[in-house]
């Protein structure tokens with residue numbers, strides 16, 4: 001690359017090697033319907049939390065470039081277990097443990113499912129978030145059209161109390177205009193200013209347009225071993 005090309009190349013915290021880490025095949029390894037089925041504490045985990053339909057599963061697919069790996073749906077309540085994804089190639093005892101696992105979670109809030117079921121998913125998510133040593137960072141996804149809702153506040157309070165580090169991620173930014181995204185980022189950061197476990201910056205993403213994915217990849221890789 002010539003110097004002038006280098007100067008104009010897009011800046012990103014993600015190196016080519018890091019990008020390849022996400023571009024190689026990842027696999028689904030486990031669905032956890034209840035806490036007792038969790039794998040033993042082990043490699044670092046990063047989890048994707050958020051209201052039903054906020055775009056958790058879509059974001060994981062976009063990050064990994066694998067449409068359909070995590071199941072998505074128009075109907076809130078698609079993801080019903082804690083679903084663990086790891087890079088392929090760690091299926092044998094000789095291969096050792098993966099450097100990181102991504103955990104897709106059931107949404108909290110308004111899933112179109114019977115109340116008892118929604119309550120059970122919410123309890124599973126909350127118990128996992130507050131009690132897991134391997135969990136290194138939680139991404140709390142916020143729909144750019146709606147901003148922080150009361151149940152997001154509830155989750156953030158739980159994470160603050162558990163001293164579990166989390167970072168807010170705006171989703172579906174393609175659905176609102178660019179200046180509105182800027183305003184929302186400012187307002188949202190203001191609202192989490194006093195929250196002790198909240199990372200003091202947020203990542204604005206669109207799974208549809210690919211926006212913000214490299215920043216999120218860098219944040220995930222920072223937790224890998």
Ligand SMILES: Nc1nc2c(ncn2[C@@H]2O[C@H](COP(=O)(O)OP(=O)(O)OP(=O)(O)O)[C@@H](O)[C@H]2O)c(=O)[nH]1
Nearest residue numbers: 052053054055056057058072073077078079107207
């Ligand atoms: N326009 C747009 N739509 C999106 C984006 N991300 C997700 N969606 C849509 O939002 C809907 C919900 O996406 P999911 O990824 O299934 O959401 P989820 O948070 O996993 O939902 P649950 O598993 O039900 O909690 C789907 O119809 C997606 O196509 C995005 O960045 N832009």
Ligand SMILES: [Mg+2]
Nearest residue numbers: 056057078079
């Ligand atoms: Mg989902």
